[in-house]
Amino acid sequence: MINMQRLGIFVAVVGAGSFTGAAQTLGLTRAVVSFNIKQLEEELGVSLLVRSTRRVSATDTGERFYHRCLQLLQDAESVLEDVRGDHTGLSGSLRITTTPEYGARVIVPALAAFAEKHPQLRIQHVSSSQTDDLIAGRFDVAIRLGHLADSTHHARRLDQFAIYAVAAPSYLNTLAHSAIKNPEQLASATWIAHSRLSTPLSWQIVTPDGESVLLSARHPARIVADSASSLRAFALSGAGVAILPEWLVADDIANGGLVRLLPDHHFPQQGIYALYPNTRHVPEKVRSFIDFLHQRLTSLRG
Numbered sequence: 001m002i003n004m005q006r007l008g009i010f011v012a013v014v015g016a017g018s019f020t021g022a023a024q025t026l027g028l029t030r031a032v033v034s035f036n037i038k039q040l041e042e043e044l045g046v047s048l049l050v051r052s053t054r055r056v057s058a059t060d061t062g063e064r065f066y067h068r069c070l071q072l073l074q075d076a077e078s079v080l081e082d083v084r085g086d087h088t089g090l091s092g093s094l095r096i097t098t099t100p101e102y103g104a105r106v107i108v109p110a111l112a113a114f115a116e117k118h119p120q121l122r123i124q125h126v127s128s129s130q131t132d133d134l135i136a137g138r139f140d141v142a143i144r145l146g147h148l149a150d151s152t153h154h155a156r157r158l159d160q161f162a163i164y165a166v167a168a169p170s171y172l173n174t175l176a177h178s179a180i181k182n183p184e185q186l187a188s189a190t191w192i193a194h195s196r197l198s199t200p201l202s203w204q205i206v207t208p209d210g211e212s213v214l215l216s217a218r219h220p221a222r223i224v225a226d227s228a229s230s231l232r233a234f235a236l237s238g239a240g241v242a243i244l245p246e247w248l249v250a251d252d253i254a255n256g257g258l259v260r261l262l263p264d265h266h267f268p269q270q271g272i273y274a275l276y277p278n279t280r281h282v283p284e285k286v287r288s289f290i291d292f293l294h295q296r297l298t299s300l301r302g
Helices: 004-016 019-026 030-044 060-088 100-117 183-187 228-236 246-254 284-301
Strands: 049-051 056-058 092-098 121-127 141-146 154-161 163-167 192-194 202-206 212-216 223-225 242-245 270-276
Touching (some): 004 030, 004 056, 004 060, 056 060, 092 284, 100 141, 100 246, 100 284, 154 284, 163 246, 183 212, 223 228, 228 242, 242 246, 270 284
Parallel strands (some): 092 121, 192 223
Antiparallel strands (some): 049 056, 154 270, 163 242, 202 212
């Protein structure tokens, strides 16, 4: 008979890297944690952990067992939450990660509205420009923008958005003709590049005639930044041309802080995706939030 509490203690020890840290997380004594780990190893007949004076780490067998325990515990929690949800609505916690910019502008308001509909659900939102690992970060859902790389996780496309080439009037005034009127002039501009894109200086664009052409910057980027908000700030300061999401710069274009360049040319549409762990049982809270967000994004775009 599997002792689920004992598996949870083992997962907490590996995650914390110590018996003391796991005990603090679980609200148990160190002795109780140590006893349960010893019993688990005796029941399995294998060593799961390597103890040192400073840290506890998993053996090779323990590492494989750890990931299987994570999966098992997540499945068990999902089943229990679904059963409770049949009577009390969504409960437990929903842990979401997004980029800071899209999170603040779009996802946080959506989460606030979702939380109001489900008062027994605890929301945890993590802003990060890094592509955090869903399993290691214990995330239920990650919202990703752009083009997805291959992944072992489930992914659902929620919506799409346009991207624009933009620059400040102060930058354009430094040019010989105070304008960028064709792709050749845009390729020769001073570029601000996004460091997390694989090809930030090369874009397949569609001309007014419907022809697809490759636009490649002729010079290395003068400035490189790792977030859309930083690129926007550089562009507003007159540092050069940046490629940015329409939802981030629409107000700047409307108030004249930025100018959309070559508005009759179109850059590739970017996707908005919800990623969630590839588990046998997808929790109702995850399905409900993804459906809610999809409907909200569709409504906002409409």
